[in-house]
Amino acid sequence: MRKVRGFLAIVLLTGLLGACADNEKTVGQLDVAVFVPGMVAGSPIYEMLVAGATQAVSEVPNATLKIIEAGYNQAEWLDKLTALAETAEFELIVSSNPALPDLCARVAADYPEQRFFIADAYLAGNPAIHTVLYNQQEQGYMIGYLAALYTKELGGPPVVGLIAAQSYPTLDRLIRPGFLAGLQAVDPAFQIEYREIGNWYDAAKAAELAAAIYDSGAQVILPIAGSAGQGVVATAVERDRKVVWFDGSGYQLAPNVVIGCADLAQDRLVYERVKQLLEGDDQLYGQAAIVSVREDYILFDPDGEGYRALSPSVRQQQENALQALAAGQPDFLLTDF
Ligand code: RBF
Numbered sequence: 311m312r313k314v315r316g317f318l319a320i321v322l323l324t325g326l327l328g329a330c331a332d333n334e335k336t337v338g339q340l341d342v343a344v345f346v347p348g349m350v351a352g353s354p355i356y357e358m359l360v361a362g363a364t365q366a367v368s369e370v371p372n373a374t375l376k377i378i379e380a381g382y383n384q385a386e387w388l389d390k391l392t393a394l395a396e397t398a399e400f401e402l403i404v405s406s407n408p409a410l411p412d413l414c415a416r417v418a419a420d421y422p423e424q425r426f427f428i429a430d431a432y433l434a435g436n437p438a439i440h441t442v443l444y445n446q447q448e449q450g451y452m453i454g455y456l457a458a459l460y461t462k463e464l465g466g467p468p469v470v471g472l473i474a475a476q477s478y479p480t481l482d483r484l485i486r487p488g489f490l491a492g493l494q495a496v497d498p499a500f501q502i503e504y505r506e507i508g509n510w511y512d513a514a515k516a517a518e519l520a521a522a523i524y525d526s527g528a529q530v531i532l533p534i535a536g537s538a539g540q541g542v543v544a545t546a547v548e549r550d551r552k553v554v555w556f557d558g559s560g561y562q563l564a565p566n567v568v569i570g571c572a573d574l575a576q577d578r579l580v581y582e583r584v585k586q587l588l589e590g591d592d593q594l595y596g597q598a599a600i601v602s603v604r605e606d607y608i609l610f611d612p613d614g615e616g617y618r619a620l621s622p623s624v625r626q627q628q629e630n631a632l633q634a635l636a637a638g639q640p641d642f643l644l645t646d647f
Contacts, residue, residue, distance in 0.1 A: 340373040340588050342366075343400040347387055347407050348510055349379050352537025354558030355430060355576055359406045362580025370588045376400070382511050388413050395421040404584055406430045406576070408480045414439055425595060427587055429580055430480075432647040434598035440587065442579060445602040446480055447488030447642040448635060449572045452603075452610050453554045454492025455631045456570040457530040458500050459624045460552060464529055468499040471523035471531030473542055475510040479647075481534060488642065489532065495631070495640070503528055513541030520545035530554055530569070543567060552616075561614025569616040570628070573609040600644050603636050 344363045350356045360377055367375040380390045387409075394403060395417045403414070404427045411433030414426040418438035425438055432443040457470045470493055474481055486502070493500035503526065505519040520531055520542040530552045533539030543560075546553045546567045553564070555571040579601065587594060601607040610632050612618075617625070634640075 340367075340370060340402070341400045342373060342375050342402045342404060342584065342588070343394055344375065344377045345391060345394065345403055345405040345410075346377065346379045347384070347405060347410060348382055348536060350377070352540065353510070354560075355406060355536075355574065358558065358574070358576035359404070359429060359580055362577040362582075363404050363584050365577075365581045366584035366588060369585060373588055382509060384409065388416065391417050392420070395424045398423070401425060402427060402584070402587055404428075404580065406580070408432065408443075408478055411436075411439060411441055425587070427580075427583055427594075429576060429583070430574075432598050432600070434646065435596055437596045440583065440594040440597055440599075442583060442599045442601055443480075443644075443647055444574055444576075444608055445600055445642055445644045446484035446608075447491070447644065448603045448608045449556060449574065450485045450488025450490075451492040451495070451640070451642065452608075452632060452635060453532060453556065453570060453572040454489040455495055456492075456610075456624075456628050457532065457552075457554045458493040458496035459627055460569060460620065461500075461529045462497055463621060463624055466529040467527045468493075468497055469501050469503050469526070469528045471503045471505070471520065471528045473505050473507065473516055473519050473523070473531055473533045473535060473539075475507050475535040475538060477506060483647075484644075485534060491640065492631075507535055507538050509538070510536035511538050513538045513544070516541030517545045521549070524549050524551045532556065559611050559614065561611075561616050565615040566619055567616060568614065569620060571611040571614060571617075573611045575607045575609065579607055598646070600647070602642075602644075 346356050367373040380387050402425050406429040408431045410428045411431050415436050428441045431441045433441050503523050507515050516538040531542050532554045533542040543553050543563045547564050552569045555568050558573050559571050560568045
């Protein structure tokens with residue numbers, strides 16, 4: 311009899327707990343989902359997204375974290391995001407990239423209680439969504455300047471490669487013009503040799519495109535291609551040419567081939583904003599912030615063998631340009647997007 315009662319008690323308890331998990335949330339519990347639009351590995355911007363959210367959640371009592379990799383098929387993202395909102399399990403969905411605000415706005419229309427924070431994106435005025443955009447003109451400028459300094463010192467033709475995964479507004483309207491401005495600040499003769507891969511993972515295609523650009527005479531290429539960018543590095547190693555890097559330190563990928571890395575403080579940004587939102591700062595929803603070199607969210611990372619191996623003159627000129635940029639010269643003022 312005792313055994314049966316015990317068994318019944320366990321069944322009842324399990325049923326109750328199950329009901330709780332399905333229908334109700336424990337009071338005070340804050341569940342966060344990180345929606346990665348792609349895969350984490352090989353994309354520093356997503357590695358930092360996860361790191362920042364993880365730290366914020368670890369510092370807020372009762373907060374939990376789940377990481378969802380949505381994969382590279384962009385046509386599936388809306389359905390996956392909708393399914394996530396439909397669970398009503400997560401107070402906050404955190405993501406990163408400029409395509410996300412439109413998708414989140416569509417989900418928010420059907421699930422008005424759902425809240426979103428999206429880094430590396432811009433959407434103002436939606437009461438369910440907070441976004442923060444990097445002034446990517448600056449990241450493009452600082453790395454373009456270095457690519458041109460290196461090429462010019464070597465006496466190569468005034469052309470630098472840019473291999474992108476795909477065309478998108480931030481690339482076309484901020485990164486690419488900023489990169490060109492950096493090149494032409496060194497010498498107005500510089501031009502970009504531009505190619506597109508078609509996705510964020512095909513390193514073999516990126517390697518092929520890089521080969522064609524290097525063979526046409528360019529000394530340096532910038533990949534904006536997530537994990538596919540490693541194909542560009544592989545070709546540079548084969549041909550003894552150079553790469554400049556975006557979004558974080560890439561020096562370790564190939565010492566003396568990666569000559570400079572621009573960096574985003576995306577881990578710090580995501581940490582700060584997620585923490586603020588979890589602590590109840592609801593005023594952020596509806597707001598679209600823009601951050602820049604002035605608040606140290608966009609940086610240049612000089613701490614790599616490839617950068618230290620450059621001539622003292624190139625490094626001095628690069629450091630002067632970085633100081634000028636921080637002081638507003640040139641001024642890439644951006645108030646909306
Ligand atoms: N950047 C990455 O590093 N990895 C990615 O998988 C990736 N996927 C993206 C998908 C879309 C649809 C868009 C618009 C951008 C993507 N980005 C990705 C680019 C990212 O938002 C940012 O512009 C660059 O990382 C430069 O900072």
